[in-house]
Amino acid sequence: MAVSARVEGTVDPGYESLKDLFTENFQLGRETYAQLCVYVKEKKVVDLWGSMEHSTTYDADSLTNIFSSTKNLTSLAMAMLVDRGLLSYTDRISQHWPAFGHEGKNELTLADLMRHEAGLVTLDTEFDPEDFWPESIKQNKVGKVIEKQVQKWPAKGKREYHALTRGWIANEIFRRVHPSGITIGEFIQAEVATPLGTNGLVVGAKDHNLSHYFAVVNTEFDPESPLGAMINHPGDESGEIWNSEVIRRGETP
Numbered sequence: 001m002a003v004s005a006r007v008e009g010t011v012d013p014g015y016e017s018l019k020d021l022f023t024e025n026f027q028l029g030r031e032t033y034a035q036l037c038v039y040v041k042e043k044k045v046v047d048l049w050g051s052m053e054h055s056t057t058y059d060a061d062s063l064t065n066i067f068s069s070t071k072n073l074t075s076l077a078m079a080m081l082v083d084r085g086l087l088s089y090t091d092r093i094s095q096h097w098p099a100f101g102h103e104g105k106n107e108l109t110l111a112d113l114m115r116h117e118a119g120l121v122t123l124d125t126e127f128d129p130e131d132f133w134p135e136s137i138k139q140n141k142v143g144k145v146i147e148k149q150v151q152k153w154p155a156k157g158k159r160e161y162h163a164l165t166r167g168w169i170a171n172e173i174f175r176r177v178h179p180s181g182i183t184i185g186e187f188i189q190a191e192v193a194t195p196l197g198t199n200g201l202v203v204g205a206k207d208h209n210l211s212h213y214f215a216v217v218n219t220e221f222d223p224e225s226p227l228g229a230m231i232n233h234p235g236d237e238s239g240e241i242w243n244s245e246v247i248r249r250g251e252t253p
Contacts, residue, residue: 002128003025004006004051004052005050008048008059008206009049009051010046010047010177011045011046012043012046014045015045022034022050022081030160031050032217033048033052033058034051034053035048035060035062036052036099044087059201062212062214063107063202063209063214064213064216065242068163070167073184073188073253074171074253076251077170077174077187077188078110078173080187081178086177086213089109090109090111091109091110092106093105093110093169093173094106094108096177097173097175099143099144100146103147103149105149108151112158113166113173116159117159118164118169120146120169121152121162121163122152123165126151128143128252129244129246129247129250131250132247132251133204133250133251134183137172138175138183142168142171142172143172146168146169167251167252170184170253171185174187175234183204185203185243185251188201188203189202189203199212202249204249205248215249216242
């Protein structure tokens with residue numbers, strides 16, 4: 001049975017079929033709320049948002065957790081430091097973070113990390129969610145755990161998806177290299193989001209962001225899968241931890 005949805009926004013001529021497909025996802029029960037914005041050659045040709053009829057406050061500026069889509073922002077932030085001559089992809093991470101080289105990790109390069117070949121998919125220590133708040137990151141609460149880790153490799157080759165740890169490690173490198181010691185989230189806000197005039201690009205929410213957040217629906221991952229083992233928070237089988245304020249304030253870029 002079809003359900004009622006509210007879809008708003010604009011599409012340029014020739015892109016009407018995208019709006020039809022976007023709307024169909026709601027009618028088939030695949031979405032509760034969603035946004036879609038598409039640029040072609042620097043021109044915005046699609047700008048849509050939608051929600052089920054009962055969710056009347058969801059709009060183009062609403063925020064939600066986008067999980068690994070932030071890896072693009074991490075790559076952008078690291079590339080900007082490379083462009084400024086502060087980093088090179090061939091640098092050993094231990095050049096900028098000597099303690100990282102402990103436990104045989106001394107030769108690992110930034111390139112290895114960015115292409116998911118660091119051998120650090122999982123860590124042997126559980127964190128408190130507050131450990132990923134910017135002030136805690138700067139106290140090395142995450143870094144000190146990473147420093148003592150031993151690499152573990154997949155059965156074949158070196159590449160294995162670093163769902164969470166790639167961003168954690170990159171953030172530790174970034175704040176050590178950036179002249180002001182800021183985190184990736186702080187950098188993205190200052191040098192990407194603010195110049196672009198957008199409030200919708202957030203890594204580590206602040207007080208003024210929280211009222212605009214909408215919950216992620218169906219946040220549970222199969223605990224038996226490799227991804228589920230990394231993402232499901234201990235003691236939270238429902239996955240609702242990912243909709244909590246304490247997680248939204250943290251940085252997992």
